[in-house]
Amino acid sequence: MSDTVETVDVAHIRYDARGLVPVVVQQFDSGEVLMVAWMNAETVRLTLDEGRTVFWSRSRGEIWRKGETSGHVQRLVSLDMDCDGDTLLARVDQTGAACHTGTRTCFTGRRLWERDEV
């Protein structure tokens, strides 16, 4: 794609023993953390080529184009690597629900703990 700025090369991503890296997916404007999924080198490249998130499904063992069946595509806004290169942060514009359960984020309604007074 022509509308990109690359400051760190994807070759610096450090994949785990399975060849995977966890990806935090965040709604770019609201800051909501939508979900966490996994990419391998191939789906990182597909994500950048297509400008939308493409993951590796660990359960199905296959490429997973987010929203391909649901229409709930995540248009990529930016992709960052963390300090040691073993985690990615994808800022996206989420169409509809991020979660397959139909909720906006995968973290909706599953609170383990909260502080009464911040």
Place this chain on the structure above:
Amino acid sequence: MSDTVETVDVAHIRYDARGLVPVVVQQFDSGEVLMVAWMNAETVRLTLDEGRTVFWSRSRGEIWRKGETSGHVQRLVSLDMDCDGDTLLARVDQTGAACHTGTRTCFTGRRLWERDEV
């Protein structure tokens, strides 16, 4: 602690084969994604007991009380589980820098890609 509301029990967390779960750490008010680290069952319990993040260091193989040496403590505001229980989201109030490199977040300045026009 007395000031807690628990809606899902921590027994529902699904740890991986190493007994670990990834934790996305987010600044509670700004929405910044600060870092991703790992917890085991013991450090989840310590985190809730102490009201601040305690991780499992995979590289050092030991409990890691975030900020113990740097003072850059993450006061826990809430802890959520995702839809399938294999990822946690910790909303915190970060003192100082989240990253050991001195930057506010571990995702600072390591951009792989960005879209020119959102």
